[in-house]
Amino acid sequence: MATERTLAILKPDCVRKELIGTVLARIQDAGFAVRALKMITLSKREAEGFYAVHEDKPFFDELTDFMSSGPCVPVVLEKENAIADFRTLIGATNPDEADEGTIRADFADSISTNIVHGSDSVGNGQKEASYFFAEHEIVANRAA
Ligand code: RTP
Ligand code: MG
DSSP states (O other): OOEEEEEEEEOHHHHHTTOHHHHHHHHHHTTOEEEEEOOBOOOHHHHHHHTGGGTTSTTHHHHHHHHTSSOBEEEEEEEETHHHHHHHHHOOSSGGGSOTTSHHHHHOOSSSSOSEEEOSSHHHHHHHHHHHOOGGGSOSSOOO
């Protein structure tokens, strides 16, 4: 299986609930290596840019209001099969439908406030990582 990178965002609800460490520990315990990480507050426009693929959806305004409502933590993660494995780890978009033991099932309050984002393809993972990080900010190897 190929080593892949995915872009995760610990969303503003994760930060507000003081769950950064808890969620990151779950992610690292599942074998994901952290390659880059920062805390930032997105502007409404930046949130709209990040989720542009959803601009025609009825939930776009609510989604981008939420994503710009406070600090969030974008993280570049690396692992074999990272894209699919990360989406398995976080669970379904709606926490009511997420499998038991997934991050969204355990910590998310609703479909709109669902704790974490994960890229949905290798190509989008690359695009999304470059939305937040310059290439030199992404470390090349696991720390020794
Ligand atoms: P994400 O992009 O945040 O990782 O979430 P996802 O792939 O599981 O879901 P996606 O379809 O990409 O939707 C992006 C975010 O929009 C919100 N959403 N609300 N009210 C609704 O029907 C609805 N559908 C989606 C969710 O917060 C979702 O994470
Ligand atoms: Mg998505």
